[in-house]
Amino acid sequence: MATSSFVDLNDGARMPAVGFGVWRIPAAQTTAAVLDALEAGYRLIDTAPGYQNEEAVGAAIARSGLRRNEIFLVSKVPNRSHGRGPTREAYERSCEALGVAAVDLYLIHWPAPHRGRYVETWETLCALRDERRMRSVGLSNFQPHHLSDVVERTGVVPAVNQVELHPYFSQPALRKLHAEQGIVTQAWSPLGQGGELLTDPAIAAIADRHGKSPAQIVLRWHCEIGTVPLPKSGNRSRIRANLELDFELDAEAVRELDALDRGRRIGPDPETFEP
Numbered sequence: 001m002a003t004s005s006f007v008d009l010n011d012g013a014r015m016p017a018v019g020f021g022v023w024r025i026p027a028a029q030t031t032a033a034v035l036d037a038l039e040a041g042y043r044l045i046d047t048a049p050g051y052q053n054e055e056a057v058g059a060a061i062a063r064s065g066l067r068r069n070e071i072f073l074v075s076k077v078p079n080r081s082h083g084r085g086p087t088r089e090a091y092e093r094s095c096e097a098l099g100v101a102a103v104d105l106y107l108i109h110w111p112a113p114h115r116g117r118y119v120e121t122w123e124t125l126c127a128l129r130d131e132r133r134m135r136s137v138g139l140s141n142f143q144p145h146h147l148s149d150v151v152e153r154t155g156v157v158p159a160v161n162q163v164e165l166h167p168y169f170s171q172p173a174l175r176k177l178h179a180e181q182g183i184v185t186q187a188w189s190p191l192g193q194g195g196e197l198l199t200d201p202a203i204a205a206i207a208d209r210h211g212k213s214p215a216q217i218v219l220r221w222h223c224e225i226g227t228v229p230l231p232k233s234g235n236r237s238r239i240r241a242n243l244e245l246d247f248e249l250d251a252e253a254v255r256e257l258d259a260l261d262r263g264r265r266i267g268p269d270p271e272t273f274e275p
């Protein structure tokens, strides 16, 4: 699926429609997991300094035998690096850790509103992009009012907003805003962190009906609603299975999955999160 399927970004770049997330993969296991993912066909790898595995991701890219331009690499500005100088330094540190000249997409990891510097940080990302230090820039965990603030104050619409998103927290209002502004939604914890969601009876029934696993049903739902899921797994067979999404959900299944929204996060609240 990911090898042949892409989404268009509003800056003219193309991004794989499914990615591999490495949050919570311990550094010692990350190189093997990313190599498994690249071998399985993933071409989007999502990391961040806060995951403490950028070096290990870089080692996998170096050992993969793939050309750099075959991999779409994403990293993020940590909260402690908001502001002009710190953001530039953080970007150089990420590139060095990853062993690359540039990432493909660079995001502000969290709005960290109490720091009051996300607009300045966004202006810095835009400047770096204008200097051709990376192809695309975007946001992560921005709520509608943070997003509107950034766009109104800078006039630059991000290519992507990466947020927590799964059937129990499907963020319809934010997705609508993204669609109106041409922003692609990336989903972190697309499987609801592998908890209760994957044993939900409604999803089990849809899985039986389609002859697929619950995880495949959830990931296919992301594709159907137009979000780019970034599933994490440290297990080779689940890494592979999570990319076998070349099937369609019937319309009833999409409606049933949409109806599971509880409007409650599993992860931190972007309004207050300070990692």
Ligand code: A2P
Pocket: 021, 188, 189, 190, 191, 192, 193, 194, 195, 198, 213, 215, 216, 230, 231, 232, 233, 234, 235, 238, 239, 241, 242
């Ligand atoms: P594991 O790494 O052992 O495969 P999310 O991407 O939503 O954060 O979910 C990640 C969690 O879901 C991890 O605990 C991962 O465990 C688990 N997971 C990933 N893929 C599958 C799958 N196909 N079936 C069941 N659990 C999965």
